[in-house]
Amino acid sequence: MIQIRELSHHFKLGKKDQKVILPVLKDITMEVGKGEIVSVVGKSGSGKSTLLNLISGFIRPTEGDIWIDGVQVSELSEAKFADFRLKHIGFIFQSFQLIPSMTAYQNIELPLILKGEDEKKRQEKVIRLMEKVGLGDFKDHYPSELSGGQQQRVSIARALVLEPTLILADEPTGSLDSETEAEILEIIQKLNRELGITFLIITHDEEVAQTGHRTISIKDGRVMKGGAAI
Numbered sequence: 001m002i003q004i005r006e007l008s009h010h011f012k013l014g015k016k017d018q019k020v021i022l023p024v025l026k027d028i029t030m031e032v033g034k035g036e037i038v039s040v041v042g043k044s045g046s047g048k049s050t051l052l053n054l055i056s057g058f059i060r061p062t063e064g065d066i067w068i069d070g071v072q073v074s075e076l077s078e079a080k081f082a083d084f085r086l087k088h089i090g091f092i093f094q095s096f097q098l099i100p101s102m103t104a105y106q107n108i109e110l111p112l113i114l115k116g117e118d119e120k121k122r123q124e125k126v127i128r129l130m131e132k133v134g135l136g137d138f139k140d141h142y143p144s145e146l147s148g149g150q151q152q153r154v155s156i157a158r159a160l161v162l163e164p165t166l167i168l169a170d171e172p173t174g175s176l177d178s179e180t181e182a183e184i185l186e187i188i189q190k191l192n193r194e195l196g197i198t199f200l201i202i203t204h205d206e207e208v209a210q211t212g213h214r215t216i217s218i219k220d221g222r223v224m225k226g227g228a229a230i
């Protein structure tokens with residue numbers, strides 16, 4: 001599903017004449033198979049979110065290549081990457097990123113509206129997904145009227161609504177208490193089992209990492225051999 005070859009990334013900081021180069025990722029080679037849940041672990045600042053942003057195409061690698069589902073995405077133009085992202089990748093963020101002025105239903109429906117899906121189909125899909133993530137009774141609630149766990153369920157349903165094959169999650173339970181965390185991790189496992197969705201989950205939490213089939217450890221921007229612990 002994801003293949004990464006000799007990927008390196010640095011950020012350039014500072015003004016024109018006094019640029020500082022900050023190397024963040026160094027020679028990353030890794031793979032994620034179809035149907036896997038893979039956890040990426042590492043200390044804060046080790047480069048996990050940067051890796052996710054590179055896979056998502058929000059930033060472009062300094063060196064190396066990335067393939068998703070057989071497509072060399074690192075070569076795609078901005079516009080083609082945006083289109084690819086919409087069709088293939090769902091996102092879950094630590095901070096949920098819901099639109100506060102829209103109800104749970106409307107938040108989940110939004111990607112379908114942007115895609116131009118007709119109303120009947122939209123309704124079918126949103127209702128089915130809300131039930132799947134246990135939000136059947138919360139259609140008309142605004143994000144501020146939902147608990148953290150419920151908000152994350154909304155964002156999971158929104159990530160699923162365009163039927164992606166891959167979901168990228170950056171610290172998906174980082175804002176939740178441990179009981180709610182367990183519920184969200186269960187949903188992720190269920191979606192993987194029932195729909196075959198591949199998950200790449202970034203975390204610095206050992207318990208979250210164990211949800212995955214496999215762990216990749218990053219230390220100082222490099223992949224540690226043998227998936228050593230955090």
Ligand SMILES: Nc1ncnc2c1ncn2[C@@H]1O[C@H](COP(=O)(O)OP(=O)(O)O)[C@@H](O)[C@H]1O
Pocket residue numbers: 011012013022024042043044045046047048049050051
């Ligand atoms: N847009 C950016 N510009 C400059 N430096 C950045 C940027 N994004 C991240 N960094 C730096 O890259 C390093 C890795 O950050 P990040 O990938 O967010 O780590 P993690 O998610 O593992 O905590 C940090 O030193 C961070 O300050």
Ligand SMILES: [Mg+2]
Pocket residue numbers: 048049050170
């Ligand atoms: Mg991060």
